[in-house]
Amino acid sequence: MLSGISPWSILLILIIVVVLFGTKKLRNVGADLGSAIKSFKKSSREDGSSSKTVSSKTSAKEENK
Numbered sequence: 001m002l003s004g005i006s007p008w009s010i011l012l013i014l015i016i017v018v019v020l021f022g023t024k025k026l027r028n029v030g031a032d033l034g035s036a037i038k039s040f041k042k043s044s045r046e047d048g049s050s051s052k053t054v055s056s057k058t059s060a061k062e063e064n065k
Contacts, residue, residue, distance in 0.1 A: 018026065 021029075
């Protein structure tokens with residue numbers, strides 16, 4: 001499927017993107033994307049730990065009944 005894309009084609013596309021958007025804007029986009037991924041991973045870890053806490057509290061309440 002990607003056999004028609006050569007390394008020179010990818011290099012040309014990258015040069016065009018840099019010329020159109022500029023390095024400063026691309027750096028900002030990369031930093032924003034990185035912080036968004038970091039935030040997503042952090043929130044997914046917190047959700048996983050909070051759901052375990054909630055489920056353990058729920059099972060403790062059911063045992064007391």
